[in-house]
Amino acid sequence: MSTIASLKVGQLGIIVEENQHSIPLKLLEMGCLPGAEVEMIQVAPLNDPMYICVNGSHVAIRKEVASKIKITNLDCTDGEK
Amino acid sequence: MGKSKIQVSLIGNPNTGKTSLFNSLTGLHQKVGNYPGITVDKKQGACKLSEGKEAIITDLPGTYSINPTSIDESVALKVLQDTSNSNFPDVLVVVADAENLKRNLLLFTQVQDFGIPTILVINMADQMEKKGISIDFEGLERKLQTKVILISAKKNRGIQNLKVAIENYQSLKSNANFKETAKKIDATYFDRLQEVNPKKSIYELWLGLTQKNVVIAHNEDFSDFSDDVSKLNQYQHKETIYRYQYINSILKDNYTIDRSKGQDLRSFLDKIFTHKIGGYLIFLTILVLIFQSIFNWATIPMDFIDELFGSLSEVIKGTLPEGKLTDLLTDGIIPGIGGVLIFIPQIAILFFLIAVLEESGYMSRVVFLMDKIMRPFGLSGKSVIPLISGTACAIPAVMATRTISSWKERLITILITPFTTCSARLPVYAILIAIIIPSKKVLGIFNLQGLTLLGLYGLGFITALIAAFILHKTLKVKSKSFFVIEMPDYKLPSLKNILFTVLEKTKSFVLEAGKIILPISILLWFLATHGPSSYTKVEEEFNASISEQLTAEELAQQIASLKLEKSYIGIAGKTIEPIVKPLGYDWKIGIGLITSFAAREVFIGTLATIYSIEGVEDEGTIKERMEAEINPKTGGKRFNFATGMSLLIFYAFAMQCMATLAIVQRETKSWRWPLLQLVGMGILAYVSALLVYQLLQ
Numbered sequence: 001m002s003t004i005a006s007l008k009v010g011q012l013g014i015i016v017e018e019n020q021h022s023i024p025l026k027l028l029e030m031g032c033l034p035g036a037e038v039e040m041i042q043v044a045p046l047n048d049p050m051y052i053c054v055n056g057s058h059v060a061i062r063k064e065v066a067s068k069i070k071i072t073n074l075d076c077t078d079g080e081k
Numbered sequence: 082m083g084k085s086k087i088q089v090s091l092i093g094n095p096n097t098g099k100t101s102l103f104n105s106l107t108g109l110h111q112k113v114g115n116y117p118g119i120t121v122d123k124k125q126g127a128c129k130l131s132e133g134k135e136a137i138i139t140d141l142p143g144t145y146s147i148n149p150t151s152i153d154e155s156v157a158l159k160v161l162q163d164t165s166n167s168n169f170p171d172v173l174v175v176v177a178d179a180e181n182l183k184r185n186l187l188l189f190t191q192v193q194d195f196g197i198p199t200i201l202v203i204n205m206a207d208q209m210e211k212k213g214i215s216i217d218f219e220g221l222e223r224k225l226q227t228k229v230i231l232i233s234a235k236k237n238r239g240i241q242n243l244k245v246a247i248e249n250y251q252s253l254k255s256n257a258n259f260k261e262t263a264k265k266i267d268a269t270y271f272d273r274l275q276e277v278n279p280k281k282s283i284y285e286l287w288l289g290l291t292q293k294n295v296v297i298a299h300n301e302d303f304s305d306f307s308d309d310v311s312k313l314n315q316y317q318h319k320e321t322i323y324r325y326q327y328i329n330s331i332l333k334d335n336y337t338i339d340r341s342k343g344q345d346l347r348s349f350l351d352k353i354f355t356h357k358i359g360g361y362l363i364f365l366t367i368l369v370l371i372f373q374s375i376f377n378w379a380t381i382p383m384d385f386i387d388e389l390f391g392s393l394s395e396v397i398k399g400t401l402p403e404g405k406l407t408d409l410l411t412d413g414i415i416p417g418i419g420g421v422l423i424f425i426p427q428i429a430i431l432f433f434l435i436a437v438l439e440e441s442g443y444m445s446r447v448v449f450l451m452d453k454i455m456r457p458f459g460l461s462g463k464s465v466i467p468l469i470s471g472t473a474c475a476i477p478a479v480m481a482t483r484t485i486s487s488w489k490e491r492l493i494t495i496l497i498t499p500f501t502t503c504s505a506r507l508p509v510y511a512i513l514i515a516i517i518i519p520s521k522k523v524l525g526i527f528n529l530q531g532l533t534l535l536g537l538y539g540l541g542f543i544t545a546l547i548a549a550f551i552l553h554k555t556l557k558v559k560s561k562s563f564f565v566i567e568m569p570d571y572k573l574p575s576l577k578n579i580l581f582t583v584l585e586k587t588k589s590f591v592l593e594a595g596k597i598i599l600p601i602s603i604l605l606w607f608l609a610t611h612g613p614s615s616y617t618k619v620e621e622e623f624n625a626s627i628s629e630q631l632t633a634e635e636l637a638q639q640i641a642s643l644k645l646e647k648s649y650i651g652i653a654g655k656t657i658e659p660i661v662k663p664l665g666y667d668w669k670i671g672i673g674l675i676t677s678f679a680a681r682e683v684f685i686g687t688l689a690t691i692y693s694i695e696g697v698e699d700e701g702t703i704k705e706r707m708e709a710e711i712n713p714k715t716g717g718k719r720f721n722f723a724t725g726m727s728l729l730i731f732y733a734f735a736m737q738c739m740a741t742l743a744i745v746q747r748e749t750k751s752w753r754w755p756l757l758q759l760v761g762m763g764i765l766a767y768v769s770a771l772l773v774y775q776l777l778q
Binding site for chain 2: 020021024028029041045048055056057060065
């Protein structure tokens with residue numbers, strides 16, 4: 001299953017209910033909730049950290065955490081690159 | 082009313098304009114104090130309400146949640162639990178920004194559960210239309226059962242309404258909901274928790290259990306509960322999810338936002354500033370511009386302060402009757418104060434520029450870009466800001482580490498910050514470079530002296546990274562590292578806020594550094610002007626032994642110099658001479674090293690006194706005098722290339738700043754870390770200077 005870390009810049013995904021306890025509390029509190037839409041805005045060199053927009057919150061997280069949050073990939077047509 | 086002053090606490094997420102609101106409410110009537118037992122500054126100010134009533138506003142550091150992940154964030158929780166404190170809030174004002182209302186309301190619901198009347202302020206009203214936001218205030222007030230006030234802190238709108246609401250806080254009812262939430266999560270679990278202490282609210286107990294490390298005093302025994310960490314974690318997750326469900330139900334009919342609006346500029350700027358190559362180039366350019374401006378803009382006011390205090394000493398010397406007290410004032414206290422104030426221009430300019438970068442939202446992009454690069458050294462992207470601040474002064478830089486949530490990353494950042502070339506090293510570098518490095522052009526355009534200075538900056542920075550790497554590999558520190566940084570929308574910085582920040586940081590520098598440097602200056606003055614019994618005889622013996630060929634002035638200078646040699650500090654210099662000799666120094670330089678422990682730049686002043694020069698205002702004279710100083714053993718110059726380089730290296734590495742050590746002690750709550758800095762950096766400085774001197778000699 002894909003995770004936030006597997007999103008390409010411009011792609012969207014939905015955080016799944018399953019395995020939600022691996023989402024750190026702090027991220028959950030910042031709006032990274034199951035069912036929320038995630039957009040990959042930008043990645044730093046070596047894909048780390050990752051700059052995402054989730055539930056209207058723009059945050060940067062490390063790849064290590066991003067790869068723990070499972071999503072369903074929404075095929076994205078308006079993504080660039 | 083029991084009290085004439087209403088205690089108000091401002092709480093809110095970072096980047097919501099909370100500080101702007103605080104500035105609007107209190108104006109210049111602010112003071113920064115300390116929370117007892119907490120290192121974070123407490124910002125407070127008075128706010129006039131109607132009819133002579135007054136509110137005391139406390140600005141709590143920004144936080145996303147009541148579950149803290151950094152020192153800064155833990156303050157809010159501590160304040161809300163500390164019911165016996167005289168500043169315990171009568172009413173809370175939660176500041177939210179219109180764009181991120183949903184996320185901001187999480188903190189609101191957490192805070193409301195404390196049962197304190199809570200007002201919701203929605204800021205950035207001026208941005209709402211542009212961002213496609215519409216809010217039904219009446220609906221929101223009904224649902225949240227409290228006052229909701231729309232303001233624009235930037236444009237100073239809605240502030241009066243807020244003041245009225247604060248004044249009438251007693252009409253608000255407290256609206257704690259946690260009981261319901263707890264029932265939904267696991268009723269039996271929370272019933273059991275309530276039994277631990279039936280007198281306390283279930284929310285207090287829950288926070289006492291989940292935030293054991295933060296809550297100041299709790300007498301409860303949670304041993305039945307703390308074993309099951311995964312359950313605790315699971316319930317915290319559930320709590321958050323229920324809170325969001327509640328928030329969604331509130332916002333459903335009362336709040337809409339068109340996410341497609343107002344994002345163009347943001348994504349355009351993000352493409353530029355976080356570009357994989359261009360982003361770094363822009364950051365580098367900004368760094369160069371910052372250093373340029375510090376050098377170009379700060380010299381004029383610094384020279385002015387220097388001369389001001391020099392002539393102040395002269396004037397007082399001329400007007401007051403001669404005596405110990407006058408000497409203390411003109412040679413101890415005034416230079417001591419001047420030695421602190423001289424750094425204000427550099428520090429103020431640097432903080433002005435950093436505040437612009439932070440306010441505009443750019444700094445978060447730097448953190449994003451630098452995180453991966455800093456990580457192999459045990460640092461975080463957030464360490465970049467302290468390291469830049471460190472080029473002005475390590476004191477505010479160490480304080481700037483409070484936002485780093487991982488204790489290990491924060492500790493390493495604190496420990497290595499003193500390696501960055503701070504402004505106190507500059508006068509020492511400048512004079513030594515002028516003496517030992519010829520002023521010639523290399524490769525046609527670069528000035529060799531300038532390049533040397535640049536090299537010293539580079540040396541400081543690289544050593545900082547190497548030290549960080551070693552600490553990262555050797556320090557066994559338990560720490561939960563969790564990195565998340567909000568990328569706020571770009572905005573035009575408000576000059577007013579920036580000036581407030583500069584004022585506050587400069588003030589804290591003057592106080593922190595001043596309270597260390599001033600007494601040490603006085604102590605040094607005492608040690609340099611007093612000595613054992615032989616000291617008092619200097620004048621007589623000297624007069625007897627020297628013929629009258631000298632002019633009166635020369636005679637006075639020689640006596641002064643000889644007196645210093647016989648003073649306590651002169652004796653100390655002679656004592657350490659065998660230790661510093663292998664580095665190429667004599668006892669006079671040794672005295673300079675000792676006095677430098679108050680602050681590095683004192684070195685120049687000390688040498689000036691030793692070489693019996695009046696005042697240091699004219700750098701030409703002290704430089705010429707240093708150049709002319711002869712090493713009696715070799716007959717060559719005392720400040721030759723080898724000694725000069727050895728001194729430069731020593732000053733680059735040694736931890737010669739009492740004020741920084743004191744701040745590190747305060748921030749780490751232990752003498753272990755400042756001692757490690759003092760000893761570790763001292764050994765590195767000594768060994769490197771030794772090697773340099775022995776190789777170049």
